[in-house]
Amino acid sequence: MSDATAQTPVDRARASHLGPVARFLKDTELDTRMLGMVGALLIIWALFHVLSGGLFLTPRNLWNLSVQSSSVAVMATGMVLVIVTRNIDLSVGSILGFTGMIMGVTQAELLPQYLGFGSPSIWILAAIAGLIVGVAIGALHGYVIAYLGVPAFIVTLGGLLVWRGAAWWVTSGRTVAPMDATFRLMGGGPDGAIGSTWSWIIGIIACAAIIWLLMNARTQRKRFRFPLRPLWAEAFLGTVTCGVILACVWVANSYPWPVGIVRRYYQALGQEVPEGAYIAHGIAIPVLIALAVGIVMTFVTTRTRFGRYVFAIGGNPEAAALAGINTRWVTMKIFMLMGGLASVGALISTARLNAATNAQGTLDELLVIAAAVIGGTSLSGGVGTIAGAMLGAVLMQSLATGMILLGVDTPLQNIVVGLALVIAVWLDTVYRRRIG
Amino acid sequence: MDQPSTPLVEMRNISISFGGIHAVDDASIDLHAGEVVALLGHNGAGKSTLIKILSGAYKRDAGEIFVRGEEAIINNPRDAKKYGIETIYQTLALADNVDAAANLFLGREIRTKWGTLDDVAMESETRKVMGRLNPRFQRFKEPVIKLSGGQRQSVAIARAIHFNAQILIMDEPTAALGPQETAQVGELVKQLKADGIGIFLISHDIHDVFDLSDRVCVMKNGQVVGTARTQDVTKDEVLGMIILGKCPPGATPGPGAMRAFA
Numbered sequence: 001m002s003d004a005t006a007q008t009p010v011d012r013a014r015a016s017h018l019g020p021v022a023r024f025l026k027d028t029e030l031d032t033r034m035l036g037m038v039g040a041l042l043i044i045w046a047l048f049h050v051l052s053g054g055l056f057l058t059p060r061n062l063w064n065l066s067v068q069s070s071s072v073a074v075m076a077t078g079m080v081l082v083i084v085t086r087n088i089d090l091s092v093g094s095i096l097g098f099t100g101m102i103m104g105v106t107q108a109e110l111l112p113q114y115l116g117f118g119s120p121s122i123w124i125l126a127a128i129a130g131l132i133v134g135v136a137i138g139a140l141h142g143y144v145i146a147y148l149g150v151p152a153f154i155v156t157l158g159g160l161l162v163w164r165g166a167a168w169w170v171t172s173g174r175t176v177a178p179m180d181a182t183f184r185l186m187g188g189g190p191d192g193a194i195g196s197t198w199s200w201i202i203g204i205i206a207c208a209a210i211i212w213l214l215m216n217a218r219t220q221r222k223r224f225r226f227p228l229r230p231l232w233a234e235a236f237l238g239t240v241t242c243g244v245i246l247a248c249v250w251v252a253n254s255y256p257w258p259v260g261i262v263r264r265y266y267q268a269l270g271q272e273v274p275e276g277a278y279i280a281h282g283i284a285i286p287v288l289i290a291l292a293v294g295i296v297m298t299f300v301t302t303r304t305r306f307g308r309y310v311f312a313i314g315g316n317p318e319a320a321a322l323a324g325i326n327t328r329w330v331t332m333k334i335f336m337l338m339g340g341l342a343s344v345g346a347l348i349s350t351a352r353l354n355a356a357t358n359a360q361g362t363l364d365e366l367l368v369i370a371a372a373v374i375g376g377t378s379l380s381g382g383v384g385t386i387a388g389a390m391l392g393a394v395l396m397q398s399l400a401t402g403m404i405l406l407g408v409d410t411p412l413q414n415i416v417v418g419l420a421l422v423i424a425v426w427l428d429t430v431y432r433r434r435i436g
Numbered sequence: 437m438d439q440p441s442t443p444l445v446e447m448r449n450i451s452i453s454f455g456g457i458h459a460v461d462d463a464s465i466d467l468h469a470g471e472v473v474a475l476l477g478h479n480g481a482g483k484s485t486l487i488k489i490l491s492g493a494y495k496r497d498a499g500e501i502f503v504r505g506e507e508a509i510i511n512n513p514r515d516a517k518k519y520g521i522e523t524i525y526q527t528l529a530l531a532d533n534v535d536a537a538a539n540l541f542l543g544r545e546i547r548t549k550w551g552t553l554d555d556v557a558m559e560s561e562t563r564k565v566m567g568r569l570n571p572r573f574q575r576f577k578e579p580v581i582k583l584s585g586g587q588r589q590s591v592a593i594a595r596a597i598h599f600n601a602q603i604l605i606m607d608e609p610t611a612a613l614g615p616q617e618t619a620q621v622g623e624l625v626k627q628l629k630a631d632g633i634g635i636f637l638i639s640h641d642i643h644d645v646f647d648l649s650d651r652v653c654v655m656k657n658g659q660v661v662g663t664a665r666t667q668d669v670t671k672d673e674v675l676g677m678i679i680l681g682k683c684p685p686g687a688t689p690g691p692g693a694m695r696a697f698a
Contacts, residue, residue, distance in 0.1 A: 220556045221556065223556070224556050224557070224559070224560040226556070226559065226560075299552075302553075303552040303553050304551075304552060304553065305545050305547070305553065308534070308538060308542075308545060308553060311531070311533060311534055311538075312531035312533075312534060312538070312542055313531075314533065315531035315532045315533035315534060315579075315581075316529070316530065316531045316532055316533075318527075318529065319527075319528075319529035319530055319531050319542075320531060320542070321493075321513070322491075322493055322513050322523070322525065322529045323513065323529070323531075323542040323543035324492075324512065324513040324514035324517060324543040324544075325542070325543050382531075382532065382533035383533060
């Protein structure tokens, strides 16, 4: 019988002959792959900043970047689970289009007839309707894939055509606008952001949560006498994470409302515009939605049985089945989740556009898959993280935004994004072969 | 041949076919507590298939399974585990991308009072059970694909014995192991047997299992050639059963025994 506590000195002994960088990485237990991605993102940002003559790293551009990334980032979190189980979902863009159309028609044409125009419950009913339709579509896809055994590629390729056609069919191709006033807040814009005070409050709560999580993990490991991270590493992680969170809040709070909107705001209050009036945007609501989805999905993948099963199935489907996991039901649930997340994406992009169109979300499936894959999700299954996929979405959006700032022609933009995807996956393959 | 107690497991007249091929044809086999039964036969003789019916991986076409004299309903691996039937598969059946603790508790996770995974508790249990099986094992945080063959084997064994197995199925337990690790598995079998666990050892190589087993059961072309107490037969006679389907005098012939010699 060996005692678990006897292992600590062995680990230490092994660590002693590592170099300073390796020891740093080992002590902080940081994911080198994720660090590499953050590094790549920072390099791309710096490059665009220099090339555009200082236009990229401005609060305004970063704020817009965050809003524009939200929809794809939300869907990418679901795509991670789909790809981890060796499936693919080509239909998310079309599901987004269809559920967006459902939400648009519900709030602009159906509900006002019964509840009256501008009724406060309209936006929530419309959102729920879209969500239900999204989950139902996912359930249908998942059922055909898991229980009828049709490959996911084919089912969702069919879905891509079916739901795009359905989105067209709902209104015979007509664009539905405008959206409900409350609903529109979820798309961002000066009204769709929470202002500086609330942004700081959320930032501070997030910091407190991070510190609590670190301390809780340490107590747990102490309770079972597992090897602990050195204290300086814990402090370093806590400080850096909180610093990043507060820096993001600061950036969001450094982007003021345009003068015209400030004037209108004070006019509505019946006041004079004060001298040097400055109203900050703060964090945009769609970004908050995306962050909330990211946190929930990270929790689901790492802390629940469902998440554990998703990864086990991805690693070895046969072993998962022999261990008594109902692999079909898990697969179906993954697609239901993906459908639901596509409708959350629809919520954000419909609100942002202030309209539901039948072309909405066209080609989004490719952006979502690219974000997940750039974010480290392996197409051979079993590997992927939610945070990585969301970072991948930001990276894709950074490329697009940066090239627009530089005035790059659209065809060239697509060429660059396509190349970036292939190069990113190639680099990842090299990395995995060396380290993995 | 008569044993006084009720068998721990009895599989009666089991048949299964895949697309017209009778993989297992009217096979019957039993196992008592604290007994090791070796199931022998060529590749494709039907031994793995027969045992996968017991472990719930395949659904039989015909036949009955009794556990402690009562008919057992086994439709999937979860059902089998409810009866205390644990299996170590030839392929080990590990999820390669997750760590030892996740594999050990796969499908039977320890959860906190909020229903979330209790990873520290699972890691703690894993450290205990692995400390017993393989004291030098240290790599608790790494995906099992990075472990050596022997380490992976100990994870698979740990998973099978950790949940109070009554009936243990080991499919080619030593096929991927070196001599030292093979000896360890032998020791483990003796220890588990002393604890009163019934063990099925499946192998195509008689030398691996002959000395460990109390009885041998030989299969050929999906049928049972015969069953014998190990002390009543020689290795050569068992080889004759495996290769020719020839049942020696010390064995009880089954439906697959060659008629002329039966």
